Amino acid sequence: MPSFTRRTALQLAIAGFVAGLAGRARSDALADIKVIVIGAGIAGLSAAQQVRALGAQVTVFEAGNRIGGRIWTDHSLGAPFEHGAGWIHGPSDDNPVKHLADQLDLDSFVTDDDNIELFGPDGTPLTLDDYERLEQIEAAFREVLEDGDRFAASDTVEDV
Numbered sequence: 001m002p003s004f005t006r007r008t009a010l011q012l013a014i015a016g017f018v019a020g021l022a023g024r025a026r027s028d029a030l031a032d033i034k035v036i037v038i039g040a041g042i043a044g045l046s047a048a049q050q051v052r053a054l055g056a057q058v059t060v061f062e063a064g065n066r067i068g069g070r071i072w073t074d075h076s077l078g079a080p081f082e083h084g085a086g087w088i089h090g091p092s093d094d095n096p097v098k099h100l101a102d103q104l105d106l107d108s109f110v111t112d113d114d115n116i117e118l119f120g121p122d123g124t125p126l127t128l129d130d131y132e133r134l135e136q137i138e139a140a141f142r143e144v145l146e147d148g149d150r151f152a153a154s155d156t157v158e159d160v
Contacts, residue, residue: 030056037061041069046100087111 033056037048040062052058066072070084088108091098101108118126118134126134 028055030054033057034059039063039069040067042071042097042100044069 030051033051035048035051035056035058037044037051037058037060040060044060044062045067048058048060068084072083074081074083088095088097088101091108091110093099118131120126120130
C-alpha cells in the first residue's frame with residue numbers, strides 16, 4: 001500500500017487548486033463522497049477547500065491544538081512574531097501559494113533583502129561594531145561546524 005506523505009498532501013492540494021482555477025471541475029463532481037484530510041496546515045486546508053468546493057463531505061484531522069501548520073503568528077508579547085511561514089518565496093504568477101494568498105486578498109509586499117536592519121535584545125538597531133562582532137561569531141561558528149565534520153569523518157580524535 002503506498003504511503004501518504006506531506007509531499008503527497010501538498011501535491012494533491014496544488015492539483016486541486018489548479019483544477020479549480022482551470023474551471024474544469026463541476027461543483028458536484030464529488031457529491032456523496034466522504035474525504036478525510038490529515039493535517040490542518042496550508043496544504044491540508046487547501047485540499048479540504050478544493051474537494052469541498054467539488055461537493056465532497058470533508059473532515060479535517062489535526063494532531064496539534066491549532067490550525068495553520070507552520071503558519072503561526074504569535075501575539076503573546078504584544079507584537080506579531082512569525083514562528084513559521086512568513087514569506088511567499090518566489091511570489092511569481094506561477095507560484096500556487098501566491099494564488100492562494102491572492103484569492104484570500106491577503107496583504108503582501110516584496111521584501112528588499114539588501115535592505116535589512118537587525119535589532120538587539122533591547123530593541124535598539126545594531127551598530128556597525130555589532131555587525132562586525134556578528135560576522136566574527138558566524139566565522140567561529142562555521143569553524144566549529146567544519147571541525148565537527150572533520151571529527152565525524154575521522155577515526156580518532158587525534159586526526160582532527
